[in-house]
Structures are given as C-alpha cells and as structure tokens.
Amino acid sequence: MENLILKHYKPERxxxxxxxxxxxxxxxxxxxxxQIPIPFHPWIIPLxxxxxYYNDEFFDQPTVQNINLTSSKYKIPKDxxxxxxRFYPSCxxxxxxxxxxxxxxxxxxxxxxxxxxxxxxxxxxxxxxxxYLETKFSQSRADEVSIIRDLYEYVINSPKESTIESFCxxxxxxxxxxxxxxxxxxxxxxxxxxxxVKFRIANYRIFQTNERLTKVSTNSGYYDQxxxxxxxxxxxxxxxxxxxxxxxxxxxxxxxxxxxxxILNLDL
Numbered sequence: 001m002e003n004l005i006l007k008h009y010k011p012e013r014x015x016x017x018x019x020x021x022x023x024x025x026x027x028x029x030x031x032x033x034x035q036i037p038i039p040f041h042p043w044i045i046p047l048x049x050x051x052x053y054y055n056d057e058f059f060d061q062p063t064v065q066n067i068n069l070t071s072s073k074y075k076i077p078k079d080x081x082x083x084x085x086r087f088y089p090s091c092x093x094x095x096x097x098x099x100x101x102x103x104x105x106x107x108x109x110x111x112x113x114x115x116x117x118x119x120x121x122x123x124x125x126x127x128x129x130x131x132y133l134e135t136k137f138s139q140s141r142a143d144e145v146s147i148i149r150d151l152y153e154y155v156i157n158s159p160k161e162s163t164i165e166s167f168c169x170x171x172x173x174x175x176x177x178x179x180x181x182x183x184x185x186x187x188x189x190x191x192x193x194x195x196x197v198k199f200r201i202a203n204y205r206i207f208q209t210n211e212r213l214t215k216v217s218t219n220s221g222y223y224d225q226x227x228x229x230x231x232x233x234x235x236x237x238x239x240x241x242x243x244x245x246x247x248x249x250x251x252x253x254x255x256x257x258x259x260x261x262x263i264l265n266l267d268l
Contacts (some may be wrong), residue, residue: 003028004076007122013130017091017142021129022084023122024074026050033074036203037235039067039152039196041092041100043085045111047125050080054103063110064092066100067186067196071236083125089152089193090185094142095133099188145185147171147178147195155197159221164190198222199235206244213240 005025019040024031043064044052051060051074066087076082089222095116100106111128114121150171155162168175175190182190202220205211209218232240 004031009122009126014133014137017094017133019088021126022057022086023082024076024084025081026078029075029078033076035074036071036199037067037069037071037196038200039089039193039202041065041067041087041089043087043092043106045083045085045109045125045129047081047083047111049078049150050077052076052080052082057103059103059105062101062106063103064096064098064106065103067188067193069192069196069235070187083122083129085129088149090145090148091142093145093185094138095136097138097141099184099187145181146183147173148185151178151190151193152197155194155221158200158253159198159201160218162221164194195231195235199231202228202232202240207242207247216240 004024005027007023009023011020011070013259026130041064043062044054044059045062046052046060049060053059053073054063054065055073056075064087092098092100095108109132111125114124118124128210143256151164151167154167154170164175164178178190182193186193198221202222204215205216206213207221209216212227214225217225220228222228222231229239232243233236236243236250238246
C-alpha cells in the first residue's frame with residue numbers, strides 16, 4: 001500500500017502570488033523527503049498535531065520558509081497531514097511583513113476543523129486559506145517587491161541571455177538597489193537567486209522534456225557543460241546524470257517532486 005498520499009491543486013484565487021497547493025499524508029509510516037534548492041517559498045500548514053520536521057527541527061504550526069541554496073530534509077511523521085502553499089518568489093511578503101531568514105511561524109492563522117469523511121475537505125481548507133490571505137494582502141508590499149518577481153520572469157523567459165547587468169539596464173535600476181532588496185527580503189544576493197532560477201529551469205527540462213543534457217544545459221542558460229555540472233554539484237552534491245538516477249529510482253520523488261512543476265511563461 002502506498003505510504004505517502006500526495007495531491008496537488010492549482011490555485012483559483014490569488015494566482016499571481018500562489019503557484020500551487022499540495023496535500024501530503026504519511027499514512028503507514030514516517031516519510032523522509034529531501035527538497036532540492038528551488039526559488040519559491042513554501043508555507044506548510046499542519047492539519048493535525050503530528051506536525052513535521054524541517055532539517056531535524058519540529059514544527060506543529062503553520063510555518064513559511066525562506067529560499068535556501070542547499071537541499072533541505074523533511075520528515076513527515078506517521079498520520080501527519082499537511083497542506084503546503086507554494087508562493088512565487090518573494091510573494092509571501094504581499095501578505096506578511098516578515099524578513100525571513102529561515103522559518104517563520106504564522107501565529108495569527110488557524111484552520112477550522114473539517115470532516116475528513118467529506119471528499120471536499122481539502123478544498124474547504126484551501127478556501128479558508130484564501131479568505132485569510134485576502135484579509136492580509138497589501139498592494140503596497142506587493143509593489144515593493146515586484147522587482148524580484150520581474151527578475152524571476154526575466155530569467156525564466158530568456159535564461160541564455162539573462163544577466164543581472166542586462167536586467168538592471170532594461171529596468172533602469174541600479175544593482176545596489178536590488179542587492180539591498182534581495183538581502184532584506186530573501187537573504188540572498190540577486191546573482192545567487194539567478195543561479196537558483198536557472199537550476200529550476202534545468203530541472204523542468206530534465207524531467208518534462210526529451211532533451212539531452214547538453215541541450216538542457218544550453219537552454220537553461222549555462223555557459224557550457226562544465227558550468228552545468230559544477231552548478232549541480234554545488235547545489236545538490238552530485239552530477240546531473242547521478243541526480244537523474246537518484247530521482248528516477250525513487251518513484252515517490254519522481255511522481256511528486258516534479259509533477260505539476262509549473263514554470264511561468266516558459267516557451268518550449
């Protein structure tokens with residue numbers, strides 16, 4: 001019997017800020033999972049008191065997490081049920097005035113209990129999340145960090161040509177101004193953020209297209225094959241070929257981590 005029950009839901013509201021919802025349920029035993037470095041912010045909401053572990057630290061309340069340049073370890077205890085809200089880069093800031101350095105509990109949010117025998121109980125929880133987020137939304141905060149989303153879309157749409165310098169020239173903005181914003185909101189530099197976005201594009205192309213690795217490398221914005229290999233070793237500790245084998249040998253990872261792996265406006 002399958003241990004991890006996992007379902008994904010595309011957002012129907014706040015679609016400029018939320019990429020997707022995911023529901024996870026460790027049914028038979030504890031479930032260990034690793035999360036590769038990807039430039040989005042997960043808001044993980046326990047649906048019962050079993051909670052979850054993130055890099056060996058236990059959380060039993062809704063917690064939003066910052067972007068990380070290294071792989072992360074998650075452990076979902078047996079019987080734990082979680083909802084994850086995946087925000088586009090920096091979009092959490094539109095709802096909470098938080099400077100996240102690691103993980104930040106959202107203490108003013110709580111879900112009303114739903115009957116698990118109701119087949120739509122997850123959708124009912126999602127509706128509650130929408131309602132809460134809409135009361136927290138600030139257009140001024142969204143505008144303040146819109147340049148981060150702009151850079152994300154810029155790299156997604158032209159990874160081969162995109163650099164911080166070309167982006168700043170196009171936007172007529174100084175590098176130091178976005179450097180300070182990235183440091184305050186994401187706690188990383190713009191250049192490191194671009195690395196993560198290109199790594200995400202490579203992941204998408206590896207698992208959602210039939211391209212050879214040399215083509216994946218070129219289309220993801222890497223200078224050459226050695227640069228491509230070096231980035232994978234830096235971010236996940238193995239070469240692209242080794243990485244693909246690890247993912248594909250584990251049916252849970254290959255079916256869940258990369259399913260519904262949305263990319264904004266990516267022209268394949």
